[in-house]
Amino acid sequence: MERLIAYFSDMPSLHRLLILVGGLTLFSLLETAQPLFDLNYKRLRHALPNLFFTLTTIIVNLPLAFLLVKSSDWVTANEFGLLYMVELPTWLFAIIGVMLMDLIGAYLIHYIEHHVKWMWQFHVIHHSDQHIDTTSGNRHHPGESVFRFVFTIIATLVVGAPIWMIFVYQTLSAILTQFNHANVQLPEWLEKILRVVIVTPSMHRSHHHYRLPYSDSNYGNIFSFWDRMFGTLILVDNKKVRYGLDTYMAPKESQDVWTMLKLPFQKYRPTPQYEQEEKL
Numbered sequence: 001m002e003r004l005i006a007y008f009s010d011m012p013s014l015h016r017l018l019i020l021v022g023g024l025t026l027f028s029l030l031e032t033a034q035p036l037f038d039l040n041y042k043r044l045r046h047a048l049p050n051l052f053f054t055l056t057t058i059i060v061n062l063p064l065a066f067l068l069v070k071s072s073d074w075v076t077a078n079e080f081g082l083l084y085m086v087e088l089p090t091w092l093f094a095i096i097g098v099m100l101m102d103l104i105g106a107y108l109i110h111y112i113e114h115h116v117k118w119m120w121q122f123h124v125i126h127h128s129d130q131h132i133d134t135t136s137g138n139r140h141h142p143g144e145s146v147f148r149f150v151f152t153i154i155a156t157l158v159v160g161a162p163i164w165m166i167f168v169y170q171t172l173s174a175i176l177t178q179f180n181h182a183n184v185q186l187p188e189w190l191e192k193i194l195r196v197v198i199v200t201p202s203m204h205r206s207h208h209h210y211r212l213p214y215s216d217s218n219y220g221n222i223f224s225f226w227d228r229m230f231g232t233l234i235l236v237d238n239k240k241v242r243y244g245l246d247t248y249m250a251p252k253e254s255q256d257v258w259t260m261l262k263l264p265f266q267k268y269r270p271t272p273q274y275e276q277e278e279k280l
Helices: 002-009 013-033 043-078 090-115 117-127 134-138 142-159 163-180 188-195 201-208 225-229 257-265
Strands: none
Touching: 002 163, 013 134, 013 163, 043 134, 043 142, 043 163, 043 257, 090 117, 090 142, 090 163, 090 225, 117 142, 117 257, 134 163, 142 163, 163 201, 188 201
């Protein structure tokens, strides 16, 4: 445990980049070998805007990282936060801390984005993707990247997270985001086992279905039990899931970066192809 803490306390930026690239590579290969949906789209063309928004997320996070480090240093020096209310063994301190970071920094902000109209308008570009795969995980408007970073700082202050815990959380978050968006078909028995603890592709896909109430469900990123605990879990037949939004736009526009960047500042335009009601 001490070695793990030492590593994540001073985790090289190169290692974080390798985890990001390595995850994309691994899950892309799995998508090729065992896809749920046929790969009847141009994967590279689809990936380019998603990788662009992955880059903008990194760019947004770089200058804000200073605030995150300062926040973590302050709570650690002053033993401020929920984790310091009770003395815990290091392993339990780490597990509870990462769980709470995921609750506030991922589940809570995701839920809020779906229920606050002006925040939803930034989140729309994530849901506009009509071919969800592992590259879709980081398809976030730069404005949304700011929201999520702010909630990571809030989580740090509430939890009292040391910097090593933040890096563990962010590493798991990056890997699980790529995993639960992957267009890969896992054996049902494996899905059920994994879903007890973590968010799986089968669980998350309904969140990207084009209609309510499915898109307003399954907000979790790392841990699956938050959705069960707060009543936001919906499990559906993945083969019937249809990606996109019933209030969005044509497929070609959903791949145009400039259009997506402007989207939060424009009114929605209904898309006729989505008018018919559909139940999963």
